[in-house]
Amino acid sequence: MLMLGSRNIPVYCFMGDFGCGIGGWTLVMKTDGTKNTFHYSSPFWSDKEVYNLAGGKIGFDKQETKLPSYWETHFSKICLGMRDGSTTRFVVIRQSANSLYALIADGTYRAVSLGRDKWKSLIGPQASLQRNCNKEGFNVVCEGSESSKYSRARIGIIANDQNDCLSCDSRIGYGTGGLQDDSNTCGNDAMHSPDNGDKHIKAMGYILVQ
Numbered sequence: 001m002l003m004l005g006s007r008n009i010p011v012y013c014f015m016g017d018f019g020c021g022i023g024g025w026t027l028v029m030k031t032d033g034t035k036n037t038f039h040y041s042s043p044f045w046s047d048k049e050v051y052n053l054a055g056g057k058i059g060f061d062k063q064e065t066k067l068p069s070y071w072e073t074h075f076s077k078i079c080l081g082m083r084d085g086s087t088t089r090f091v092v093i094r095q096s097a098n099s100l101y102a103l104i105a106d107g108t109y110r111a112v113s114l115g116r117d118k119w120k121s122l123i124g125p126q127a128s129l130q131r132n133c134n135k136e137g138f139n140v141v142c143e144g145s146e147s148s149k150y151s152r153a154r155i156g157i158i159a160n161d162q163n164d165c166l167s168c169d170s171r172i173g174y175g176t177g178g179l180q181d182d183s184n185t186c187g188n189d190a191m192h193s194p195d196n197g198d199k200h201i202k203a204m205g206y207i208l209v210q
Contacts (some may be wrong), residue, residue: 031185032183033187033203112137
């Protein structure tokens with residue numbers, strides 16, 4: 001149960017090591033890359049509104065949810081999971097914050113240093129990214145005047161075929177959007193000479209904190 005003011009909110013807590021290490025993990029969000037609910041431009045990233053609270057009572061399924069833990073729960077680690085087909089893969093970001101809301105809601109870019117191979121491991125052997133830029137973290141966008149046109153991610157990595165971050169056409173992440181497939185909101189999208197061929201992989205995403 002999560003205490004929110006005077007209310008107890010039922011939130012799924014994952015115990016044991018399911019892929020992110022031992023200990024209890026609090027569910028924050030579940031995002032479906034085939035849906036527009038948690039697109040990069042969705043207000044859900046910058047507000048304190050829940051989405052499908054009932055979806056937070058169950059595990060790694062296909063129900064999208066955004067829970068009060070998005071703005072209420074402080075943490076020192078983030079567990080990111082992606083399911084493509086029947087396989088769910090995980091990575092851990094060691095990042096301390098008062099909440100995920102505090103890292104994302106203001107739209108400020110905050111860097112992490114997982115590395116492109118770790119991000120690609122969320123998708124598995126089919127993952128593909130362009131070779132340059134490799135900008136990663138929170139609120140990740142291109143750096144040019146047309147930044148909103150190209151690949152972007154609320155949590156993830158973007159990459160480019162040119163040796164800059166001005167026109168990124170590939171990404172892996174959560175809360176994504178932009179070229180080439182703006183409808184892919186969680187997963188891997190890559191075009192224009194990525195390292196493992198063109199991809200349009202829409203995944204189910206899971207975000208937990210500890």
